[in-house]
Amino acid sequence: MKLYEYLGKELFYRYDIPVPHRKLIESAEEATEAAAELGNVVIKSQVLTGKRGKAGGIAFAADPGEARKEAERIFKMELNGLKVEKVLVEEKLQIDQELYLALTVDGAARCPVVLVSLDGGMDVEDVAEERMVRWPVNITLGLQDYMVREICRLLGVTGDLKKEFIEFLPKLYRLFRELDAELAEINPLALTPAGLVAADAKVTIDDDALYRHPQLPRIKEKTALELKAEELDLAYVELDGNIAVMANGAGITMATLDMVQHYGGAPANFLDFGGGADVERTSKAIELLLGTSPKVLLINIFGGITRCDVVAEAFVRVRESKGIDLPVSFRLVGTNEAEGRALLGKVGIKAVTSMDDAVRHAVELSVVSK
Numbered sequence: 190m191k192l193y194e195y196l197g198k199e200l201f202y203r204y205d206i207p208v209p210h211r212k213l214i215e216s217a218e219e220a221t222e223a224a225a226e227l228g229n230v231v232i233k234s235q236v237l238t239g240k241r242g243k244a245g246g247i248a249f250a251a252d253p254g255e256a257r258k259e260a261e262r263i264f265k266m267e268l269n270g271l272k273v274e275k276v277l278v279e280e281k282l283q284i285d286q287e288l289y290l291a292l293t294v295d296g297a298a299r300c301p302v303v304l305v306s307l308d309g310g311m312d313v314e315d316v317a318e319e320r321m322v323r324w325p326v327n328i329t330l331g332l333q334d335y336m337v338r339e340i341c342r343l344l345g346v347t348g349d350l351k352k353e354f355i356e357f358l359p360k361l362y363r364l365f366r367e368l369d370a371e372l373a374e375i376n377p378l379a380l381t382p383a384g385l386v387a388a389d390a391k392v393t394i395d396d397d398a399l400y401r402h403p404q405l406p407r408i409k410e411k412t413a414l415e416l417k418a419e420e421l422d423l424a425y426v427e428l429d430g431n432i433a434v435m436a437n438g439a440g441i442t443m444a445t446l447d448m449v450q451h452y453g454g455a456p457a458n459f460l461d462f463g464g465g466a467d468v469e470r471t472s473k474a475i476e477l478l479l480g481t482s483p484k485v486l487l488i489n490i491f492g493g494i495t496r497c498d499v500v501a502e503a504f505v506r507v508r509e510s511k512g513i514d515l516p517v518s519f520r521l522v523g524t525n526e527a528e529g530r531a532l533l534g535k536v537g538i539k540a541v542t543s544m545d546d547a548v549r550h551a552v553e554l555s556v557v558s559k
Contacts, residue, residue: 197390211279224256369398430455492523520547
């Protein structure tokens with residue numbers, strides 16, 4: 190579960206991690222009051238996506254009037270399809286240097302890992318590997334002071350900044366462990382005349398551990414269609430392509446998405462409707478896909494528990510009841526394959542047996558229908 194920046198900073202504050210003075214607002218009018226109280230401010234959109242600054246979702250204001258104007262602009266924005274409903278107004282820091290600090294989970298090593306660099310900011314992804322210190326933490330030992338001192342040595346940090354790190358990093362580690370976080374990231378970690386301050390906050394909590402933290406808010410980051418799919422108990426993720434994809438099984442669905450991209454297409458979604466679905470459930474899955482207004486429908490079925498005739502019958506039912514005339518590429522192999530092909534043949538659709546052929550055909554159709 191990803192947390193908004195303002196919620197991450199609330200958690201930082203509870204763990205005695207320095208954060209800027211700030212006000213959360215839900216209207217442009219409130220920005221005027223916040224700026225009058227805080228002085229020079231930063232206006233920050235609160236959405237669960239990155240690259241807000243480059244997209245115009247972060248602005249600076251020197252007076253209340255300018256703060257209101259920028260807040261009005263930001264409230265009208267959509268960033269990566271997410272509407273801005275809340276804005277954080279916070280004091281503008283005097284930043285002498287931008288650093289990067291994060292704790293995350295190393296899946297291969299099965300342990301937390303500290304990531305820290307003296308080069309933070311908007312393009313931290315481009316920082317050279319040798320400029321980023323990576324320190325795995327033994328989960329039994331925890332993060333010890335001598336480890337923090339060694340991280341400072343590797344960074345080349347001395348003096349007052351070293352003292353700051355020795356005090357700062359263990360607090361972030363404690364938050365990371367106590368809240369079962371998958372990520373606790375500060376970018377930038379601002380070096381100011383007053384010391385280190387978390388100028389940003391990105392915190393992700395392990396979904397499977399949420400039952401241990403009833404005090405934490407529950408953030409829904411799914412789209413309307415993803416929430417509808419959740420109600421139908423379908424594994425669905427919305428993407429930004431134009432080829433709607435449906436398959437039976439997570440592995441075959443992922444492979445289908447990979448092949449679509451391999452042939453130059455763009456999948457509109459991930460949809461695994463599971464095995465053993467009946468006509469009604471399969472029909473609902475197809476209707477869900479049609480709600481994305483795709484250019485092409487790609488159905489990839491390798492029938493085992495899933496019966497090919499059930500999928501074909503569901504498709505024909507939806508096609509006839511909704512009056513749909515959408516290009517479709519159908520791959521049908523497995524249980525009751527012949528019966529499924531016969532049903533599709535009655536409405537003029539020929540199913541192929543090769544996944545490769547079905548995907549290539551779907552991509553070709555998407556190009557033609559543009």
